[in-house]
Amino acid sequence: MSIGGEKGSASTKTPADFLKSIRGRPVVVKLNSGVDYRGILACLDGYMNIAMEQTEEYVNGQLKNKYGDAFIRGNNVLYISTSKRTLAEGSS
């Protein structure tokens, strides 16, 4: 694929677009500490502050805790990932 070959609004998805598109969807949020949070994304903002529902906390791929509602402060977030594949049993 040539550099910039697909450049254009059709294929470009900025972080703002992404944030808009994932509200209400199941997501995986990984923190800088390496801990994963999987759940339904209730809402989020431009700081990557996140409110999640049905949250599961995974440390080293193992379920450690569950929270009905959880707020994650954006500065701790490494990435937010969509998960139509729920990661639940994937990691070892």
Next chain:
Amino acid sequence: MATNPSQLLPSELIDRCIGSKIWVIMKGDKELVGTLRGFDVYVNMVLEDVTEYEITAEGRRITKLDQILLNGNNIAIVSDNHSFNVYMPLFREVTSLWTISQTN
């Protein structure tokens, strides 16, 4: 002076990578490879078909992800797929040592 065509802003360089596979090296023994879909002024990135390589106290781990918004805060280096093609084979050589965390 300001319009010298040989001048290129760093962000233009990244913009040229939209749609291509890029290699992101993070602070702290973590690297990601994926297709760049977009980025913003903080160099937060939207990446697709991502492979995450991390080295932790528990060992090496590879994670596959569909689509992610990567926080720009911990990004150290971004490289295009040419460098990736040169260096990635070295990585693959040692993938047998990695724990594969397949996510689907």
